[in-house]
Amino acid sequence: MAMSIDAIRGAAAAATVLGYAALCGAIWWRERRRRTSIQADANALAGHGTSPALVLFGTQTGQSEALAWQTARALHSRGLPVRVLSLNSLDADMLRATPRALFVASTYGEGDAPDGASLFVEKLMAGINALPSLRYAVLALGDRQYQNFCGFGRQLDEWLHSNGATREFPRIEMDNADPSALAQWNSRLGLAGNGEEEVKRPFAHWQLSKRELLNPGSVGGEIHRLVLTPPSGNLPAWQSGDLVQIEAPDDPTRPREYSIASIPTDGGIELLIRQERHADGGLGLASGWLTVALSPGDLVPLRIKPHANFRLGSNATRPLLLVGNGTGLAGLLSHLRARAATGEGDNWLLFGERNAAHDWLARDEMEAWQSSGLLHRLDMVFSRDQPGQFYVQHRLLQAADDVVAWIDRGAAIYVCGSLEGMASGVDAALRQVTGPDRFAALVAAGRYRRDVY
Structure with missing residues (x-):
């Protein structure tokens, strides 16, 4: 007997839920294995006997954490015991007791500490006033488009120095993952030529399949919904909360980041883009291209960035x-x-x-x-x-x-x-x-x- 339309719809909905549940299960298992692997890595890097150096990171989107682990593994390969921690996991006694600490610190917005260092700022930077036994170095991450470039890294460095800690070498400031700054950091730590670089996914060309204006008549800037699909038809996995990076043709060296509004079972990546208008009335390079110049069927260089x-x-x-x-x-x-x-x-x-x-x-x-x-x-x-x-x-x-x-x-x-x-x-x-x-x-x-x- 033929199935009714309602039964077919119900079966399709159930299949979608089961498919997504399976995807979530796979993501959960992968995340569990990742955490287990991180703990195993941390135990292996710390070694035994000699007090390990601390490699500390303050992160928002994960870049400084990745660089901290990269630094720690390179030091370990040179026979040095290390321990990797988020700044928010650090306590005052631990910092006072360590002989050496390397800080990889992002700046958020106009000079703020990232969320991954907020407790450190409130509890340790507001409470500690003497670190005479500590040797340290700071790799400060930032973006020169902001006026207070590397603001938190600079603040952290000055706080450490003013409390009696000794700089191993002057603070190194990195603009948008500049490889020359990373090479300088590795060189000052004796890690030049370690051969390990941050692994980034390549950009792929996604196709604009749909664009619609969501707020006609608004007194604010126009907001457009974009739907992007991979031309190959093979949809990569991502999780809710992740970002995309997009290269605008007139400014390809500075990818723009946008929050993803969709999940993989939606069939594509959905973005909400607000037009940026300059004082002279001109549109922003990226937002103008995405909301006006780009036509359905055109290709967009894009990569998914886990957040x-x-x-x-x-x-x-x-x-x-x-x-x-x-x-x-x-x-x-x-x-x-x-x-x-x-x-x-x-x-x-x-x-x-x-x-x-x-x-x-x-x-x-x-x-x-x-x-x-x-x-x-x-x-x-x-x-x-x-x-x-x-x-x-x-x-x-x-x-x-x-x-x-x-x-x-x-x-x-x-x-x-x-x-x-x-x-x-x-x-x-x-x-x-x-x-x-x-x-x-x-x-x-x-x-x-x-x-x-």
Whole structure:
């Protein structure tokens, strides 16, 4: 007997869920093996007997962590015992007791410490005032397009030096993974010619299959949704929270990074791109190309960049509080789609834009998730729809009791969107709502994650 249309649809939906569950299982197993491998590597590098040098990293997207491990393995190959740690895992006694520490420190935004060093800044940099026995060196990572280039690395170096620690050599500053700066770092450490370089995925040419304007009539910049598919038809794996890097034809040496809004079972990579306009009215090189000059069928040089700090990871089955604004919705959508595929419905989305009439991005999808129960709570904040401007951080303060209740039953908080204004305001609101001890515990447990720019 022929199957009904509803039965066929149900079978297809079940197959999709099973397929995604299998993918999630494979990712979980791979992540478990990766963590086991990291611990084994750490034990092997530390050796026995001699006090190991510390190789410390403060990271946001993972680059400084990768470079720290690269440095540690190269030192170990020279017979030196080392121990690799995140700055947030370091305590004062450990730092005072170590004879040598190598710091690989990223800067976030306009001179801020990355999230991977936030507890270090609050607890150690604010509390330690004497490190006379420590020899150290700093590799500071940054981007010269920001005014306060390598701001955190510079601050860290000056703090160490002012507290009596001895520089092995002057701070080395690296602009966007500049290989000459890395070669200098290796040379000063006696590692020149170690033959190990950071492995990066090559760029592949993806095809623009669809583009649509999401906010016609908005007083803000245009936001476009792009759907990209690999010409070969072979879709690579990625996880919700990951990024892409795209090379614009007029500026290929500085890839732009964008949050991925989709998951692999969607069939392609979806991006939310806001047009950048300069003071003279001209469009940004990358955003103008992607939202105007590029035509359906054209190819885009793209590579996927894993973003370990913003993946769900150990938070995959926790309640989630997702907070963002503007195109930051992309990173939050990917997590919600992943949760929908696995049936995890304990989610609260708090999202802000300008006007409901023009800027309610992905409204149909959000309301469908709310109706289905995937979204336990949906708070939309439109800053210009009431007297006085009102933002997502103000809604967090209004809902303080509920925020604390979610945190106390194990929720993780993911923030995606603009660093200035939104993310800094949300961070201040969360600190006020939770108090210093609860907030520090949240960060230490990896339950506060940010993808902000």
